[in-house]
Each structure stands twice: as structure tokens, then as C-alpha cells.
Amino acid sequence: MVNSHTHPTSEQSLDRALELALASTAVPMALLDASQPDLPVVWVNAAFEAATGYGLDGARSRHGDVVEGSALRPSDVDALTAAVREERPVSQTLTLRRADGTRLTCRAHLSPVRDREGPAAHWVVALQDLTEQLSHDAEQAALVEVERRERRSLGLIAQVSDLLMDVDDPHALREIAMMLRRALVGWAAFYLNDGGLRAADGIGPGHPPSGKGQRHGDAHPGDAHRAALRVTSTATGALPILRGAPARFPRDVVQLLLDGERDRPVELDLDGTYAPGSASDWLARHVGQDPGHDGRTTGDRRAVVYPVPGRRRVLGVLVVLPRDAGGLAAVEPSTMTVLELTARRVGLVVDNARLYDREHRLAETLQRAMLPEQAEVDGLDVWTYYAPNSENVQVGGDWYDVLQIAPDVVGVVIGDVVGHDVEAAAAMGQLRSVVRSYTFDITSPGPVLERVDQLVTGMRIPRSAGLVLSTLTRSGGGWRLEYSRAGHLPVLLVREREATQLLDAGGPLIGFGGHGRGTAAVDLLPGDFLVYYTDGLIERRDRGLRDGLAALAGVAAHVTALDAAGIGEELLSRLADHPEDDVAVVVVRVPDPRDQLERARSPRRRRWSLPNEPASIGRARHAVVRTCQAWDIPEAANAELVVSELVANAVLHGYGHVSLQLYDTGDGLRIEVEDGNPAPPVATDGHPGRVGGFGMQIVERLADWGWRQSRGGKLVWAKIRPGALPPGR
CATH class of the missing domain: 3.30.450.20 (PAS domain)
Structure with missing residues (x-):
């Protein structure tokens, strides 16, 4: 050694x-x-x-x-x-x-x-x-795991934000729930509080519920005893609660979340017994019966419910089933953070969408209320059209008016107030009322606009506006047009396939006159037509204003229609298939005795954009009757019944604008009605004990019909069956 x-x-x-x-x-x-x-x-x-x-x-x-x-x-x-x-x-x-x-x-x-x-x-x-080394390695591994989880959490939140960018996606919330299920939990779903909890696939208040479409508060088969329970509204005004519920039932923890009394997630036993009709009872049964839920995924029947908060109230809940047994205790802190942030982001986007939707509907209702119905003018053929920008879903200040000033005098106005909001619509309403009042009093366009300038300056209307005011006066066998422009695009006069811009009597925007307003005049001949329009008809990002005006003149000079509605339809189909702003159009045509001889040249297609309100049903009936008369289609009474039912369904069960289109197919009339609800129409046997439910039966009796998905919802079509007898005959 x-x-x-x-x-x-x-x-x-x-x-x-x-x-x-x-x-x-x-x-x-x-x-x-x-x-x-x-x-x-x-x-x-x-x-x-x-x-x-x-x-x-x-x-x-x-x-x-x-x-x-x-x-x-x-x-x-x-x-x-x-x-x-x-x-x-x-x-x-x-x-x-x-x-x-x-x-x-x-x-x-x-x-x-x-x-x-x-x-x-x-x-x-x-x-x-190796104890110290292993401890160090374990610490490093723990740090790496923490960083990995943080990266995963940030990635998930980023994906949630991306999915929420498209608020019109009818499946955005479903996609987020599926993403959470793939990455974090055994199962997930959103339930929004729209007059009662409902399973939600999309963000908007009108998006249809998933599953069977039931919501909290709906009747359930076999639950007749619940009808005797006394139900009132909560402080939120959205969900029913039960007074005098037996003390043996546990507290309605879901209702506490919805009422804002709790702001932390709660645990819900899906096999628990809750007060009948309570939010917890409905949610436990609905989650347990959901076809996408598999209780074997976790081996546990305890769900974790997160509030989806808005600015002033809780808008709904996010329900998840953890992958491991243990309910709320089984949710890791990092997972808890992601789920809470997801619920908050969804709540913020839903709240913003609801707020914008309310403002938009308010502005649209205000604007629609001030737009006149289709005018009936003796001796003139008049067609009007208005549609907000469908892509941005904004409401602007575009407006028009058709006035029967005297038996032989008709006033036509078209204008545009700057902006796309409630203030623009309100300014438009004020301006419309002022112009109407002075036109009935003074009649001559130039002096009318001078008075409008004076009053608008004193009223301090906050938005700039331009308009064209014109009067058409019957003169012998023809009509004389007088007009004055205040910062608006010129009216187009088309005569014998030649389009002319009426550029005279121009001036600055309303409120900036100061030096008087002129009046120009032109005599109209039989067959002449005038096109009043706002800039949404011609303006595009890829071309200038001059090019847009030239395009309008080129299309108008070559129209083949012999009625105002047909002319307007050709203009829209060629120029406004994808408008980038609101569109308002008025077509006025002086009838020609030769029209009846050449009516076959008129294109057989008409369209109307209608607000989602009951008054649109009457407007649609009126439109289809007039169209059948113009096209000599004998089944006008049947078409009136069919269009009434289709538009009524769109108004009652859909959302967004209602689009009505009519086609003469050569062997009958085809009606198309489009709305924003992608859920299909259903023919039922009616609703026992109450009126209604027979609409699609009437349609089936009189027409062949079907439906298809559209970019913004669904389109229901009906082809009037020749010779069909209306119900009751």
C-alpha cells in the first residue's frame, strides 16, 4: 500500500x-x-x-x-x-x-x-x-415547469383573445370551451344570462343556444308541479328565484354568482338536490344531460362554476369539470388563473358587444323611424332604398324624404350627416324635421335651404350635413324639376340612355350658406328618371370619387328597366353588392305611355332591406303585392300570405336586418327572406292553448320552400306554386 x-x-x-x-x-x-x-x-x-x-x-x-x-x-x-x-x-x-x-x-x-x-x-x-444536487435539480425542474405553465397560460390567453376578436362568429364561445378542454380541463361550456341561463355558442345576445335550446325558466316536460311555485325576478331582472323554497335545499350557489354576491368560483355537485326551478338545479341537470359531457372523463360529478362578469352585472357563467377528482380543490393554481382570466375576457367582450348592439339598435330605430314609407305619388313612379353598412354594422346619418306638398307638387330630399352613431342619427332627425317644415311653407328649394341655414346655426347641431332638396311640379303633360344642393353629390338625370349630373345651384354644407342659395330648374320628359343617392353607392377604397360618379353614370345610362324599382335594382346589383358605407337611394321616373309595350324588358328582381320590427311585415306584404301587379303575376294573394309568414318568422325569431328579395323565375314567383339567426325554420303542429305556430304550414300549402346557411345567418326561400288555393278554400 x-x-x-x-x-x-x-x-x-x-x-x-x-x-x-x-x-x-x-x-x-x-x-x-x-x-x-x-x-x-x-x-x-x-x-x-x-x-x-x-x-x-x-x-x-x-x-x-x-x-x-x-x-x-x-x-x-x-x-x-x-x-x-x-x-x-x-x-x-x-x-x-x-x-x-x-x-x-x-x-x-x-x-x-x-x-x-x-x-x-x-x-x-x-x-x-447527492441530496443537494437532487434538490438543486428538482428546484431547476420546478422552475422550468413553472415557466412552461406560464408560457402555456399566456398562449391560451392569447388564443382566447384571438377567438374573441370576431364577435360575430356564432361559435366563438364553443371554440374557446373546446380549447380549454383540450389544454386544461375535462369539459367546459359557457352559459349566458339572457332572461335566463342558456347554453351559448356565440357572443351576441341573439345567437341561438346549443343543445336543445332550453334556457333557465323554460318549461320542462313532466314538471307540471313547478307551475304552482311562486316565481319573481332577481335584482338583475334576468333569472327567476323561488320564494318560500323548502329549507332542506342547499343555497343556490349559481344564483349567488349571477347576483354578484360571490365573485369567486363555486363548486356544483351535478348529482345534488336543489330547489326546483333554481339556477343551480337547471345548470346541474343541463350539464349532466349535455351530449358533449362525459362524466367518465373525470370520474367525478362536481363541476366548478366561474362567473363571467360584465361592467355592472354578471353576464353568465363558465362551467368546467376538472380532469382529476376533487372538484374545486383539484384545480391547479395556474389552471385557476387561466380560467378566471378567460371568464373575465369573455365577459368584457360580451359586455362591449351588448353595449354596442344596444347603441346600434337605438340609432337604427331612430333612423328607421324617420325614414318614410314607400311613397305613392300620383303621376310619378318612385322607389326608395336604404341599407346600413352590413360589414361594419354601423348606423349613419344617411336619410331621404318624399313629400306630397300639394296635389301637383312633390318634394324629394336626400342627405348625409357626418358620423355613424346615435348623435348622427339624432342630428339627421332634427335636420329632417326642419327641412320638412320649411318645404311645406316656402316650397322653392333655394329659399328653403337659406332658412334651414339660419335655423341650424342657431340650433348648434353638432354634426356637419349635406343634402339635395328638390321639388317636382306637374306642368301640363310633364313635370318641372327645381333643386338646390348643399354640399351633396349631384342628382343624376337619365334621358334616352344619356346620364347628366345636375351640377347647378351648388353650395356649401348646411349651416355654412351665408350668401344665399340658388335654385336651378329643368323640365322632365316622359321616360326620364332621376337618381338621388348618398356616397355609399359609389365610394370605394380602390377608386376615387370621380371614378365612382362615372361608374354610376355608365350603369344608369344602360339600364333596361322601365320602372323605378327595376332601375333601382339594377343600380344596386351593379354598384352596391359590397358597400363600404351606408346606402340611400331614391329613384323617380316620369312614366312613358310606351312602357306597357316594352315591359318585358324590365329585369324581374326586386330587393328590400327591412328593420327587424313588426312594421316590416306590412311593408313586405305591400311590396310583394305591388311587384306582382307590375309583373302581371296572378298569385298575388298567395304571395302576400307567404311573404307575411316568412318575414314574421324573421322578425319574431331572428335578429339583425331582414332582407327581402323577389324573383320572377318565368314559371312563378320566388321569395327569399334572410335574417341573422342561423337556426333553421321548423314546421310545427301549432302551439296548443295559444295562437300561432302554423306559419310554415301555410307556406307549405302554397309554395315549395327550403332554406340554406348564408354568410350572416340563414336564407329561407319559397317558390309560389301556380294554381294553389289559399288556406280555407
Whole structure:
């Protein structure tokens, strides 16, 4: 063990020093007897005793137990055995059992000890404590896992934000729920509070519910006893609650969320018993019966319900089923954070969408209320059209008016107030009233606009506006047009396939006159027609105003229609298929005695954009009757019934604008009605005990019909069946 050239006295000193060094080193060490098969321990140092709790006697008596509890794999045992047999150094990671029962993970380095030539007499074992290294590795792994979870959370929130950007997507909330299910939870769904909880796929208040379409508060088969329960409204005015519910029922935790009394997620036992008709009862049954929910996913029937908060009230709930059993306690903190942020972001977007929708509907209602019905003018053919920008769903200040000032005098006005909001619509309403009043009093366009300038300046209307005011006066067998322009696009006069812009009598915007307004005049001949329009008809991002005016003139000069509605339809189909702003159009045509001889040249297509309100049903009936008369279609009465039912369904069950289109197919009339609800129409047997429910039966009796999805919802069509008798005959 020592150098043979060492002096004997020095050898003894060195052996003693080595012995002391081995005993004093901080590295746990032991000496094993190689002459015995089980390599018993014959010496340990103090560091070994401190590390394992075993002295020499304990190590000798327990070393078999220590090895047996080392958690070695069979392959590791084989490798150690081979190394000992071949007397070569070997290292192996072990988990040893200390004297106090705790575990020591270490790296054992075994080396054979030879005195001279021949087999090893002993094995020396040095233990390297890995506890600190493993703790460091575990800490690093934990940090990496935390970072991974944070990245995953940020990625999920970013995906949620991306999905919420398209508020018109009817499946946005369903997509978010599916994303949460793939990444975090066993199952998820959103339920919005629209006069009662409903399963929601999209953001808008009118988006149809998923599943069976039931909502909290709807009647359920077999639950007749609930009708006797006394139901009132909560403070939110949205969900029913029960007064005098039996005390044996637990608190309605879902209602507490909806009422804002709790702002933290709650646990809902899907197999629990709740007060009949309560929010918790409805939600537990609905989630349990949802076809997308598989209770075996988690092995647990406890859902976690998160509030979806708006600015002033809770708009709904997000319901999830954790992947692991344990309900709320099983939701990891990082998952909890993602779910809460998702619910808050959804709530903010839903609230903004609802707020915008309310403002839009208010402005649209105000604007529609001030637009006149289709005017009936003796001696003139008049057609009017208005549609807001369908892509941006904005309401602007475009407006028109047709006035029967006297039996032989008709006033026509078209204008545009700057802006797309309630203020623009209100300014339009004020301006329309002022122009109407002065036109009935003064009649001549120039002086009327001068008075309007004076009054508008005093009224301090906050928005700029332009308009064209004109009067048509019957003169012998024709009509005389007088007009004045206030910062608006010129009226187009078309005569014998030649389009002329009426550019005279121009002036600044309303309120900026100051120096008087002129009046220009032109005599109209039979067959002439005038086109009044706002800039939405001609303006596009890819072309200038001059090019738009030239395009309008080119289309108008080549129309083949011989009635105002047909002319307007050709203009819209060629120029306004994809408008970038609101569109208002008025077409006035002086009838020509030759019209009846050439009526077959008129295109057989008409369209109307109607507000989602009951008054549109009457307007649609009137439109289809007039069209059948113009096209000499005999089934006008049947068409009136069919269009009445289709538009009524769109108004009652749809949302957004209602589009009505009529086509003469050559063998009958085709009616198309489009609204924003993608849910299909359903023919029922009526509603026992109350009026209604027979609309589609009437349509089936009189027409062939069907439906298809459209970009903005659904389109229902009906082809009037020739010779069909109306119901009751």
C-alpha cells in the first residue's frame, strides 16, 4: 500500500497518517472484506456513521438490509456483480436506508484494494451525497415547469383573445370551451344570462343556444308541479328565484354568482338536490344531460362554476369539470388563473358587444323611424332604398324624404350627416324635421335651404350635413324639376340612355350658406328618371370619387328597366353588392305611355332591406303585392300570405336586418327572406292553448320552400306554386 522505497520509519508514520486521514475525511467511506462472499463491512469512518447513522457494528449487522433497500434495478445489480467478480472499479447511484428509516441518495464508488500481486483483499467504498444536487435539480425542474405553465397560460390567453376578436362568429364561445378542454380541463361550456341561463355558442345576445335550446325558466316536460311555485325576478331582472323554497335545499350557489354576491368560483355537485326551478338545479341537470359531457372523463360529478362578469352585472357563467377528482380543490393554481382570466375576457367582450348592439339598435330605430314609407305619388313612379353598412354594422346619418306638398307638387330630399352613431342619427332627425317644415311653407328649394341655414346655426347641431332638396311640379303633360344642393353629390338625370349630373345651384354644407342659395330648374320628359343617392353607392377604397360618379353614370345610362324599382335594382346589383358605407337611394321616373309595350324588358328582381320590427311585415306584404301587379303575376294573394309568414318568422325569431328579395323565375314567383339567426325554420303542429305556430304550414300549402346557411345567418326561400288555393278554400 506504500512505496517500497520509503524509509521504514517513514513508512510507519505514513501508514498512521493515512489511517488518520481516512478516519477524518468528510467523505463517507467504508472498507469491505473481499474474502467473504457477501463483502461484510470491516471498517467505517466517522463521516460514514454521520451520513448513514450506522457505526461499524450497525453496518456489519444491517448491511444486507441496506443493499436490499437501495432501489437498484436488476440490470444495475448484474453490473455491480460483474465488476466485483472482475475486480474493477465501479460506480453506482443508490438509495440507502439510514438507521432512522430515512433515505439517502448517493453515488457509491467501489474500488478493489490489493496489497501485492493476487486477488483483492478488500474493497473501499466512498459515498457521494447527492441530496443537494437532487434538490438543486428538482428546484431547476420546478422552475422550468413553472415557466412552461406560464408560457402555456399566456398562449391560451392569447388564443382566447384571438377567438374573441370576431364577435360575430356564432361559435366563438364553443371554440374557446373546446380549447380549454383540450389544454386544461375535462369539459367546459359557457352559459349566458339572457332572461335566463342558456347554453351559448356565440357572443351576441341573439345567437341561438346549443343543445336543445332550453334556457333557465323554460318549461320542462313532466314538471307540471313547478307551475304552482311562486316565481319573481332577481335584482338583475334576468333569472327567476323561488320564494318560500323548502329549507332542506342547499343555497343556490349559481344564483349567488349571477347576483354578484360571490365573485369567486363555486363548486356544483351535478348529482345534488336543489330547489326546483333554481339556477343551480337547471345548470346541474343541463350539464349532466349535455351530449358533449362525459362524466367518465373525470370520474367525478362536481363541476366548478366561474362567473363571467360584465361592467355592472354578471353576464353568465363558465362551467368546467376538472380532469382529476376533487372538484374545486383539484384545480391547479395556474389552471385557476387561466380560467378566471378567460371568464373575465369573455365577459368584457360580451359586455362591449351588448353595449354596442344596444347603441346600434337605438340609432337604427331612430333612423328607421324617420325614414318614410314607400311613397305613392300620383303621376310619378318612385322607389326608395336604404341599407346600413352590413360589414361594419354601423348606423349613419344617411336619410331621404318624399313629400306630397300639394296635389301637383312633390318634394324629394336626400342627405348625409357626418358620423355613424346615435348623435348622427339624432342630428339627421332634427335636420329632417326642419327641412320638412320649411318645404311645406316656402316650397322653392333655394329659399328653403337659406332658412334651414339660419335655423341650424342657431340650433348648434353638432354634426356637419349635406343634402339635395328638390321639388317636382306637374306642368301640363310633364313635370318641372327645381333643386338646390348643399354640399351633396349631384342628382343624376337619365334621358334616352344619356346620364347628366345636375351640377347647378351648388353650395356649401348646411349651416355654412351665408350668401344665399340658388335654385336651378329643368323640365322632365316622359321616360326620364332621376337618381338621388348618398356616397355609399359609389365610394370605394380602390377608386376615387370621380371614378365612382362615372361608374354610376355608365350603369344608369344602360339600364333596361322601365320602372323605378327595376332601375333601382339594377343600380344596386351593379354598384352596391359590397358597400363600404351606408346606402340611400331614391329613384323617380316620369312614366312613358310606351312602357306597357316594352315591359318585358324590365329585369324581374326586386330587393328590400327591412328593420327587424313588426312594421316590416306590412311593408313586405305591400311590396310583394305591388311587384306582382307590375309583373302581371296572378298569385298575388298567395304571395302576400307567404311573404307575411316568412318575414314574421324573421322578425319574431331572428335578429339583425331582414332582407327581402323577389324573383320572377318565368314559371312563378320566388321569395327569399334572410335574417341573422342561423337556426333553421321548423314546421310545427301549432302551439296548443295559444295562437300561432302554423306559419310554415301555410307556406307549405302554397309554395315549395327550403332554406340554406348564408354568410350572416340563414336564407329561407319559397317558390309560389301556380294554381294553389289559399288556406280555407
